Amino acid sequence: MQNKKMKNAMQGAFILTLASLVAKVLSAIYRIPLQNLVGNTGFYVYQQIYPIYGIGITFALSGFPVFVSKLIAEQETTASKVRVAQRAFVILSGISVVIVAALMGGAPFIAQAMGDGGLTPIIRCVSLMFLFMPFLAVGRGYYQGIFQMGPTARSQIMEQVVRVGVIIVVAYMAAKQNWNVYRMGTWAMSGAVVAALVSTLYFGRLFWTKLFTRQPHTPVVQPKIPSYKQLGRRFWVEGGTICLFAAIIILLQLIDSFTVKNGLVAGGDSDRAAKSLKGVYDRAQPLVQLGLVIATSFSTTLLPSLTKAVQKRNQTEFKRSAQSMLHICLAISVAACAGMVVLLPQINQVLFGNTEGTRAIQIYVLAIILTALITTYNSVLQSLNVFQPAIIAFGAGLLVKLGLNQLAVTHYGIEGASWVTVLSLAVILGCLFVQVSDALRESLRLDWRFLTKLVITSFGMILAVHFVQLGLLRLFVGAGRLELGALILIIVGIGVLVFGGIAIGLRLFTIREWLTIPYGKRLLKKLEKIVSKK
Template identity: 55%
Template sequence: MFRGALILSISSLIAKILSAVYRIPFQNMVGNTGFYVYQQIYPIYGIGMTFALNGFPTFISKLVAEQPDETSKSLITRQAFHILSGLSLIIFLCLQVGASWIAVHMGDANLAPIISAVAWMFVFMPWLATGRGYYQGRFLMGPTASSQLIEQTVRVGVILLAAYFSIHRGWDDYHMGTWAMSSAAIAAVCSSLVFVNFGLKQLLAPAPAPTHPLPSYRKLTKRFIIEGGTLCLVAAVVILLQLIDSFSVMRGLVRQGMPVEVAKSIKGVYDRGQTLVQLGLVIATSFSATLLPALTNALAHRQLIEFKRHTRAMVHISLALSMAATVGLVALMPQVNRLLYGSMEGTGALRIYVFSILVAALITTYTSVLQSLDQYTAMIIGIIAGLATKILINYVMVVHYGINGASFATVVSLAVMFAVMWIGSPEDLQQILLESGYLIKLLAVSGAMGLIVLLTSHEIQALVGPTMANDRGMAGIITLVGVVIGVAVFVAGAVAARLFTIREWLVLPYGKRLIKLVAQRKERHP
């Protein structure tokens, strides 16, 4: 079980890094407007991947694990496949028939072919979700990990090829976008090949006679909607906020008085923030996620003290790393923006947007703990409240404050989500953020780090002069120096303030080595 969880965690981390990193060369190749075209439709793909990779496979694995024998596991998987086939057919037809309507309401009728292209991935969603769920339910994580890596590698390859051909063959942005989004269906076909054996044996072979009573399709569909839908909703929080942006930011910028072509370019600048947030979340949550198997094991064996310790470690590590990433990006944003995207456009909006890393990391950690406790009410109410907040304020904020307003609306929406989850969580979970002055220590350490990094950046710029300071290569040097200094200051401050326990340091890279160094120094200078 632990080996499987580790394999899946590593493959998920690689897939997340691939999913975030490819957007940087892609944006550099296709420009702001081309990036806008892709990002407008990306949330639809993201929702489909949530269904096929996280939400429904997790629910199906639970169904499979509940069954008493192999025959029942096979039959419940068939039922799940049939239900998902119906759902995917409905989504596919809605997207195909409603592509023009959706595009118009996004403020750009030219997006319709791209919506039609991404719709094809939903055809493969039942096959992928049931295959992954079946193997996960039997604690075999290898097939899920393989299909995940194949899917991301093929998709990223096709997207970058589409960008390359758009440059060398003179494709317009919408033609390029259609091919880039076709990558979703092509990748789904390739990753589905991992489950050919599974499909032939479990889905297409004659059904065996049941050995135990199985739930009716009506009852199972209800569970899919309530339990599976909740898991999908939790996994797709950030993507759903991006979907709201797709329907309101472009229209709000035009309403503000911008020409349509300028509004498209500015929306493409705003979409840079999604890449930065995704990278920040990978850093902030990957190390704390290594504690998830231990958390589950402690709960299964009713080791409540161990469960609380692991929960505290997860929250502390996730919050500290997300705070460090957020403050560091705010301090270095002009240089990071120029280094990655070749300009400083939208620096103010991106500085606001990256605060999403901090709140989203907390939401991710708290939902992991609440799911392990089977407490879904606070999560659902929190997510609905956050999405409602974004829907209500986003368009108005964009009309009045442009992409700065959209960034602020995203951060506020996530803050509302987390606040509701925190209030609705058990008292022990609430107290983790407040105990031992942890939050005050973290704010002090992060503030000191941010100030020193900011001053260092200004000093280097003043030293090299305004001309060199605007060079992309110099932006890279300033960013690298800032990161090194920031990490050194944060680690030194964390040690001095006793921010982490020994258990928490051991989860972090080189934590064991750092503990030994501190112990040796104390021996020399008691």
């Protein structure tokens, strides 16, 4: 029975990971045609407000639903699960009303603080999506808590498809009819509200038949459930920590919205040039998002085994699972980051039409490695219900970003903002590692043999990608964006094969680690055949 439950949990985690992967890929890719259609300044307008949307979607997609699912899973009866869901909905409704009121009333002040009063209607538009947060967070959390991942997965994909569809249509209309960039931004952000409404309607049956309707067979003796005060405290500490770390990059981007454009103007750029440069700087965000999706989606498949080890108090299994998560996460994030850094001039040209800001983006993508490690460390801490180190570390990182960002931009331009982002993430990672207990630090430590193998594997991949890149670019001089895109895909494929081949040769991963990766067994067999032929 226990094995069947664990198997269902693993299958559910894989379904949810796959849906999250699709949703995040959609969320990253649409920004490329958006930038091509509306230009750097139009992209700047959208990206200035995007962090507010990003925080909202984190609350409704990967922050509060995870916490609500934990609350639901703790309850033993269906009646208690329903009552906890109802109380969670009330608490989240209060939070959402406060956020909407603050954004609606404070929109002019927020826009002025960002250095652009024209952003006011866009802020007010995106604030409306927070009205749907209680429905989405509780709906998704309830189904995840009873190990039904399908509804959550479908709602994620549905929401992103609707939102991306609205944004692309708006961008096309704006380009054809020469809309003002602020009008374009307002209509583009309306896609978030429409998508949230559609996704909320998907959960309509759950709320109408179960959560908003008195159950006919309510037991006489009501099961004991946490009070509003207890739940509120847990929402603040546990739920807040989960949300903060799920939105770590987005919150750093929010600070960028207040400081990068203002810093560029303070450094001598005109208002118009500063807006365009901020749009160039924002090109890094979809690339980092894609890299993180790849890095974290594989390592999170080990979360159920980590949770099982904690429940059984099996220290050896816990350490093994934690080490495996770190190995997989670090290796894939390093490979993704290294490949992007080498290919970024061509990637920038293919995706955005020129190579502006390549150096700043190359610096920014280092965030892939640091954020992937922070996410993994925090997952391990959450499995143990340890939250304080994460909150302190996060606060320290945000203070670094707040304190240094505008100063760095004023003196070093958008490259300064990229370096401060990397520094703030390094501070968060360092604080996390320093604060934990000696026993836990031992589980989170990376041994020198693995790191040495990873350096050799990554360096071998970089050399292969670099020389293949030089050869193909010389062979196809003057290639257009489409042809160049095809060449990049070929080079990436070669890089993956080289990385995988060297990894197998050096035994970078254990057999167990290979097998925990989705399709890892099949991939291992194919790579072993290729290596053996050579």
